[in-house]
Amino acid sequence: MSFSAAAIRKDFPIFGRTVRDGKRLVYLDSGATSQKPLSAIEAESDFYKFHNAAAHRGVYQLAEEATDAYEGGRAIVADFLMAPGGADEIIFTKNATESLNLLAYAMGNAPAGNRFALKTGDRIVVSEMEHHANLIPWQQLAVRTGAELAWFGVTQDGRLDLSAIDQIISAQTKVVALTHQSNVLGTINPLAHIVARAHEVGAVVILDACQSVPHMAIDIGALDVDFLVFSGHKTLGPTGIGVLWGRLKLLDELPPFLFGGSMIESVTMTYATWAPVPQKFEAGVPNMAQAVGLGAALNYLTKLGMENVFAHELSLTGYLLEKMMSIPNIRLIGPTDMNSRGGTVSFTVNDIHPHDLGQFLDSQGIAVRTGHHCAWPLAQRMNVPASTRASLYLYNDEYDCDALVNGIMEAQKYFGAL
């Protein structure tokens, strides 16, 4: 089957509308959140229409159906990630931010002697290209525990600086939390070397896969990381559903974060024990319809084939980069070649402020992200207080890329001598 973005767009109701007085929607902000295929929207609403009841709680038919639907979503996620330990390794959260906070708070709850307990002298390693969601939880955990935060710098061309990897991932390192693909630069990080070094010193590797799971085939076993997080809403699924995957053995050792219903094994007035993983980490009635919607979204991607999705995005990114580099006075923030990069392209144009550029592009029907993209330290490192970001996905095509390039050149005219 040949990959056709035009055919794919037909599966997404939102592309049936126009914006700003009848213009085609040129949606280049999938890095922030993706659009949704009808099958995912309907799976979510069908849950409410036909199967709604509290999962894991009733003995009646609807409750059974709700439980099956929710657990079905979990099984689909496990397959999609090729989770070595199956569905029990999949924990549903509300988004990747919550998944990362879950890990950081759970580690903060670890009693002395638990492998996750952190103390003065221990080290947490992140990178300068992290989204705030994978920086601040660790920064604050370090403050609370007395552990030290260290990080990989970023080179001028937007790659991780691994020249001092053995010093940065020191013998004291307990946690390495890293993004798989930068949400600003598009850089895909070389994991093998980092994971090997982390494991050599006994650290766990936490992968922020928000910008990789939606775009490329993931084989968790092959990546050899210990935890992985992503958000459903960037992966064609609904908002309100995120995923934490962890090795079963590690999840068993990790203390819970949120306490309440569903996550217990037994309770007295003064004492409680925890349900097995994954329930231990899912307190309260979960986001059932959203888990079902995510399952449908991942099925949609699987049907297309993640290799095909990735190949389409890579070829489109190559096309876009080449066109963009021919625009005078444009500065690309991140790799300018296709070596280990995905379909996220950030840039500045002349002295036109990204907000102004974004506003102009919006008047042409083009949706891009502007600002620091929740990676303020990276913006400081790259010396650009703000930039404009175009992020591509399976439904984008060359028309969208051409519209962006033309829009940028029109904006240069509009803002004239700026």
Added chain:
Amino acid sequence: MQLDSLYQEVILDHYKHPQHKGLNPTFDAQVSHVNASCGDEITLNIKLENDVIESLTWDGQGCSISQASVSMMTDLLIGKTLHQASVIVKSFSELMASKGTSTGDALILEDAIAFSGVSKFPGRIKCSLLGWMAFKDVSIQAQSQ
């Protein structure tokens, strides 16, 4: 085109030729405000002579709307009493909250009525208010000294 109601000539003029930019080394109070969603930032300081704004200078970086707005604001407020200034600030805030239904009071706001178009773009209202919020803050601080 609707875009032109946002980017009025006078706004782009102030952006290209900002007024009172460059911080006066002597001041009664100084504040820095940032728009956390985009990283725009403005530092503003004030010097009062009794009740009159003798100097109001700023430095910062950001989009044309935030920078032109603070530039125009300093033009408007220098030489005014704090009471007069508060009337102008209130009028500007109301204009920004008007969702495009108000054209602004030219007697009070003068050139700043050019920002009336901004009130139709919810994403940009914060930009235009950045300097004005900083002024509210800095004037309170200067008075409490």
